[in-house]
Amino acid sequence: MSTLEQKDTQNEHQPMNPSEKRSNRKLLISGLLVILISINGILLYMNYQKKEKNEEQAEVIRVKDKELENQIKVYEALKADFERQSQELQAMGLENDSLEAQIASISSDLNELRGFRKSSYSLADQRRFRDRAQAFEQQLKQKDQEIATLKQDNEVLFTENTSLKTTQNRLSDSLTTMKSTNENLAEKVKVASRLEAQRMNVQVVNKRGKELDDKNNEFRVKNVEKIRVAFNLGKNDVAPREPKTIYMRLIEPDGAALYNLSTGSGSFQIDGEDMYYTAKRDIVFDNTQQQVSFVYDKNAEYKKGQHTIELYADGFLIGTTSFVLK
Known part of the structure; x- marks a missing residue:
């Protein structure tokens, strides 16, 4: 080592x-x-x-x-x-x-x-x-x-x-105004053209057919067989010359109008209301102051007292008179 x-x-x-x-x-x-x-x-x-x-x-x-x-x-x-x-x-x-x-x-x-x-x-x-x-x-x-x-x-x-x-509203207002004006004019024309019964005269017809006059329109009931109403249509230059219907109502002393279908009675309208008439006449208005007359036969005894006669045409009262039966 x-x-x-x-x-x-x-x-x-x-x-x-x-x-x-x-x-x-x-x-x-x-x-x-x-x-x-x-x-x-x-x-x-x-x-x-x-x-x-x-x-x-x-x-x-x-x-x-x-x-x-x-x-x-x-x-x-x-x-x-x-x-x-x-x-x-x-x-x-x-x-x-x-x-x-x-x-x-x-x-x-x-x-x-x-x-x-x-x-x-x-x-x-x-x-x-x-x-x-x-x-x-x-x-x-x-x-x-x-x-x-x-x-x-x-x-x-x-x-x-x-x-x-x-514009439409104005036209509508104008039309409404015109319509109202026309309606007013039409109403005025209608009123102006209303006929007028003038010189209304009432006579009674006895059983012998004789017509009796009285200046006071007073008659004895025993002498009455028929009632005759005569009148003239007044001159109206506005009223058209055309056919017209004249209604007569003979109202007795008790206030009721004589009404008998068998003698030609009926009803017509005045101001939208029905009214009974005693007799009617269809004429042609000629604006010559023509005379129109009604002769009505009651076929029954008349009542004593004051009777009223009303004449209507075109919805207007055109004349009225009265007489007394004693």
Whole structure:
């Protein structure tokens, strides 16, 4: 064995002194501290990375949430505007099926947006709904322009209709005035053309057919077989020359007019009310002051007292006289 090998063998079996042991312990402790510090550093770095990642995820979720809320508000505003347009068209008496379809489509999109979870609202969803909202906004602007044009047209039509209505009312008022004037004129002509029985004379006819006169129009009842009334129609240049019907009422002392269908009695109207007549005559008025007469046979005994004779034509009383039977 060499001298060097002998020294090494001696060194291996030679015990370490206390100073060497302390030195080795220090080295070991230092190494452990370095390892622990390294591990802590790694853990701190990993925690920092995790925190940053969580913060990034939280920020992404917050942004998505904000974007989702904004998109919902945009669609709610779009829906309200389209509903406003629909109401404006309905107020003008118009209907638009395309508007109803758009409102239904927006409502469907709103339901879909409200159904998203924050984490599931992707960028693709954001682009899709943003693009659809822009398309709806463009349609909304076009429809607002159409409605504005319709309103202007309606205002023009309303103005024209108001003007036409005013003109129509004026024409109607003029026609009413003319009608009233014509009616007044017609009434005046009717009154002016009223016939007048003049020089009325009453005679009685006895059983022998002799006509008896009395200047006081007083006769004995026993001598009366028939009553004869004669008169002339006064001259009237306004009255047309045409057929006329003259009604005679012979009113007895009790106030009732003699009425017998078998002798030609009947009824006519005065001021819308029925009135009984005793006899009537159809003539043709010729404006020559022609004479007209009635001969009435009661076929019964006459009553004592004052009798009244009334003559009517064209709804007017044209003459009256009286006589007394004693």
